Amino acid sequence: MAHLHPDGHPLEIHTLDAFDRAVAGGSLVGRRVQSLDLTGRTRQLLATDTTAAVFLGCRLAPDAAAKVRTDGALVFPPVPDVPFDPYRGLLYTPGELFEGLDRHGYAATPDARTYAWFQRTRQDGDIFASMLRAVHDDAMSDALDERLAGVPVVGVMGGHAMARGTDAYAGAARLGRGLTRAGLTVATGGGPGAMEAANLGAYAAPHPDGMLDEALALLGKEPSYAPSIGDWARAAFEVRARWPEGGDSIGIPTWFYGHEPPNAFAGHIAKYFANATREDGLLARCTAGVVYLPGAAGTVQEIFDNATPNYYMSRGEPTPMVLVNRTHWTEHLPAWPLLRALAEDRAMAARIALVDTVEEAADTLLRLAER
Incomplete structure (x- = not known):
């Protein structure tokens, strides 16, 4: 089931089109924006109220990031050097998991590289890695619930x-x-x-x-x-x-x-x-x-x-x-x-x-x- 904002619109924003529609409505107050590259939306962010918004893994220009933090938004920046996005808001497609298969072979695909990362990090007990896995899996469950609602x-x-x-x-x-x-x-x-x-x-x-x-x-x-x-x-x-x-x-x-x-x-x-x-x-x-x-x-x-x-x-x-x-x-x-x-x-x-x-x-x- 899609989570709704008090104004009746979806609480979570997973695509640039949905972002643009929300900004056109004049407010991002209280929204959850997931895994979007917003470096091309700096002007809109500077002109939009983002009070109590949450930006999960979004790419922001420095001035936009400073502005939304001043508004009181929470910003969880993208995590570098991992082969997956822990904050992704949508389910995977086969093409995404097997990207690069024809050019570089299976070992170079996101699926294989993520498995290799998992094999390394599950052995070392790193709490940061285990947190990223938990956040990713919760994001998957959320996306799955939205996809299968009704x-x-x-x-x-x-x-x-x-x-x-x-x-x-x-x-x-x-x-x-x-x-x-x-x-x-x-x-x-x-x-x-x-x-x-x-x-x-x-x-x-x-x-x-x-x-x-x-x-x-x-x-x-x-x-x-x-x-x-x-x-x-x-x-x-x-x-x-x-x-x-x-x-x-x-x-x-x-x-x-x-x-x-x-x-x-x-x-x-x-x-x-x-x-x-x-x-x-x-x-x-x-x-x-x-x-x-x-x-x-x-x-x-x-x-x-x-x-x-x-x-x-x-x-x-x-x-x-x-x-x-x-x-x-x-x-x-x-x-x-x-x-x-x-x-x-x-x-x-x-x-x-x-x-x-x-x-x-x-x-x-x-x-x-x-x-």
């Missing part, structure tokens, strides 16, 4: 090891396409494997069915991000270049598992440093339910992270949970018997299901949501 979100969870070119990957992509065509916003953990497949399906949703088949064939030439993240990512951007307009979806990955790159098919990416914040935030925002494809420890954790609030829910309705692949969830990793035992005599009992195939999953989830 939007029915369905999560698709599953393992990162699901390879392109497999039937399982194609099935997960068709699932993402079907959920998106049903009017839901698909959210995943934002990484490779089942996560990428579901985001790809959402991207393919506005196109004729044959587009997804062609995209799957192109991607199958680079089945895994190992050994080359660069080649894996370039194949995805080749698909995006061939079909530049795609459906939207959300990816929520983490630099905690930075050896797993984000996928390029989520339209908006909330990438976190803290995996616990990322996991909880992903599931909490899946208001329309969650589909669980076969996975390992991470997917099992997500099942029971979601089951816990459903089990204790005393108000509202539990979110639907659909587990896909009976053999996997009853024999290989028997999460289903435990989930069903927990649900007995609880409201969540009517909102859980186990299905054999991905083809059943979307219809089952929608049916459970109507109960």
Whole structure:
């Protein structure tokens, strides 16, 4: 939900257009201005009341910075020598995270450089670095809430090891396409494997069915991000270049598992440093339910992270949970018997299901949501 100023306009300003509209209204009193280069807006700042405003990571000319501080505004200057913006007000796009991939390789991209910074700073206990990570992750959560306000979100969870070119990957992509065509916003953990497949399906949703088949064939030439993240990512951007307009979806990955790159098919990416914040935030925002494809420890954790609030829910309705692949969830990793035992005599009992195939999953989830 967008935060509102007492005058009814958005409290936070994330773009230069929004800044110009606010200044045209005559006041920046009490506004929060995030991560903008305002060096070209000095004249406007000198002529505008900025009392109690907060400038987070904005670039200001010296005289503008002096003036707004005199007004009583708080100025948090940009942080030098870090490969990310801790104050950013918007979610990432794939193009931002993979910028420079074609020219310099994956290691030079903002995504890879941020992971390298995280690897260094998490070991040395520097309180400044940990503060920057916390500020960044809070900014991500704020941007995610604004993006998803009032939007029915369905999560698709599953393992990162699901390879392109497999039937399982194609099935997960068709699932993402079907959920998106049903009017839901698909959210995943934002990484490779089942996560990428579901985001790809959402991207393919506005196109004729044959587009997804062609995209799957192109991607199958680079089945895994190992050994080359660069080649894996370039194949995805080749698909995006061939079909530049795609459906939207959300990816929520983490630099905690930075050896797993984000996928390029989520339209908006909330990438976190803290995996616990990322996991909880992903599931909490899946208001329309969650589909669980076969996975390992991470997917099992997500099942029971979601089951816990459903089990204790005393108000509202539990979110639907659909587990896909009976053999996997009853024999290989028997999460289903435990989930069903927990649900007995609880409201969540009517909102859980186990299905054999991905083809059943979307219809089952929608049916459970109507109960």
